[in-house]
Amino acid sequence: MGKVDDVIVIGGGVIGCSIAYQLAGRGLAVTVLERGRLGGEATAAAAGMLGAQAEMNETGPLFQLSRWSRSLFPQLAEELAALTGVGIGLVREGLLHLAMDEVQERELRGRAALQQAAGEPAAWLDAAEAARLEPALSRGLRGALYLPEDGQVEAPQLARALAAGAALRGAHLREYTQVRELLVERGRVVGVLTDDGPRYAERVVAAAGVWSGRLLGGIGAELPLVPVKGECFSVLAPPGLLRRTLFTPGCYIVPKAGGRLVVGATMVPGSYDRRVSLAGVAGLMQTAQRLLPAIGEAEWERAWTGLRPQSADGLPYLGAVPGYEGLYVAAGHYRNGILLAPATGVWLAALVAGGPAEAAELLAREERQRTGASSWAAACRAERLTVAAPVGAGEGA
Numbered sequence: 001m002g003k004v005d006d007v008i009v010i011g012g013g014v015i016g017c018s019i020a021y022q023l024a025g026r027g028l029a030v031t032v033l034e035r036g037r038l039g040g041e042a043t044a045a046a047a048g049m050l051g052a053q054a055e056m057n058e059t060g061p062l063f064q065l066s067r068w069s070r071s072l073f074p075q076l077a078e079e080l081a082a083l084t085g086v087g088i089g090l091v092r093e094g095l096l097h098l099a100m101d102e103v104q105e106r107e108l109r110g111r112a113a114l115q116q117a118a119g120e121p122a123a124w125l126d127a128a129e130a131a132r133l134e135p136a137l138s139r140g141l142r143g144a145l146y147l148p149e150d151g152q153v154e155a156p157q158l159a160r161a162l163a164a165g166a167a168l169r170g171a172h173l174r175e176y177t178q179v180r181e182l183l184v185e186r187g188r189v190v191g192v193l194t195d196d197g198p199r200y201a202e203r204v205v206a207a208a209g210v211w212s213g214r215l216l217g218g219i220g221a222e223l224p225l226v227p228v229k230g231e232c233f234s235v236l237a238p239p240g241l242l243r244r245t246l247f248t249p250g251c252y253i254v255p256k257a258g259g260r261l262v263v264g265a266t267m268v269p270g271s272y273d274r275r276v277s278l279a280g281v282a283g284l285m286q287t288a289q290r291l292l293p294a295i296g297e298a299e300w301e302r303a304w305t306g307l308r309p310q311s312a313d314g315l316p317y318l319g320a321v322p323g324y325e326g327l328y329v330a331a332g333h334y335r336n337g338i339l340l341a342p343a344t345g346v347w348l349a350a351l352v353a354g355g356p357a358e359a360a361e362l363l364a365r366e367e368r369q370r371t372g373a374s375s376w377a378a379a380c381r382a383e384r385l386t387v388a389a390p391v392g393a394g395e396g397a
């Protein structure tokens, strides 16, 4: 048997990199295996919103996990900048969730009340108040739900910083290394088979985005994940045209450094097609101009797509895969993988390195700070996977 790592992480997206960063920080020997470029898939496509409140229409498990994760960003940004010199572009200017008609206004006023009751800042602004915050906003709006804590980051830089941080903490990051299958002996995972042959580890974390289902399918575990293709484009506008993210269900505009505006995103469920469609971009352009008329004058930059990993119930799978000792999964972060990356890394590292008792203690600590903080762990647990009888019982790998 060759060299044995403590942990192999399959997938070098923002989730795999965050887990590797935290595990390496605990002194474990970690290898990340990425079949392409680190952060090159869904992570590269993300607009980087930290929409802990904007993305949630109820205050259930995903909301609880999201606000914990959002709270970790300021310290993580400082830590990564100090360690790696890579800034993640954390901006905390807030977000305006816009209402275009009366029905949306009613809905958003309801959300404001819900989130205030949960202890989060949220305020309904009428059209004039919203325009005072963002003078370039369209005058044809009903108003906006203002969420001052929903910031944003540069998603590709977050992944780059986490990868660089993991490497500086001793992790090995191998690009262009595809994992073909998991290696299992007597119900215990012992490593993976790659294009370059087997690699062995005490524990394996599947963090391969929407492709995690295929990997686990190889051992009879059913991980229902579907891709939801998203198209985005970016333009260059005069710096200062917009400071806060503008958000509607079908279109958002995220202001980046130097006047760059990212406009997203379409939703095409079930599609692995990576082409940018004219219809998709045209629809976004039309809505973006309705929200921010001056965007029509901006200079075109580029368009791209990515595949969001969506689970059957919309919640990520986080934790130990039942029936297989040493095997963990962190996948299905759908529209919120950038937002959820810090908490996913911290939580998985506690579970993988520290075990269930330490993970439970972490939750209990969170619960003391935020009501309902631990409810997400039960809802997101990987135990809801359907697993056939473990393969490899009694076999060599």
Ligand SMILES: Cc1cc2nc3c(=O)[nH]c(=O)nc-3n(C[C@H](O)[C@H](O)[C@H](O)COP(=O)(O)OP(=O)(O)OC[C@H]3O[C@@H](n4cnc5c(N)ncnc54)[C@H](O)[C@@H]3O)c2cc1C
Binding pocket: 010, 011, 012, 013, 014, 015, 016, 033, 034, 035, 036, 037, 038, 039, 040, 041, 042, 043, 044, 045, 046, 047, 048, 049, 050, 051, 177, 178, 179, 180, 207, 208, 209, 210, 211, 212, 215, 229, 230, 231, 232, 264, 265, 305, 306, 307, 308, 309, 330, 331, 332, 333, 334, 335, 336, 337, 338, 339, 340
């Ligand atoms: C258009 C768009 C906009 C988005 N905007 C936001 C946003 O504003 N805020 C937010 O929080 N989230 C956003 N998201 C969602 C976010 O991008 C994802 O939830 C997140 O990137 C998922 O990260 P991941 O690491 O699980 O997956 P990925 O980034 O897809 O990474 C998985 C990695 O695993 C690798 N891999 C797969 N199979 C194997 C194998 N067999 N062997 C080795 N490697 C393998 C892949 O090559 C890939 O690099 C957006 C997504 C899209 C598409």
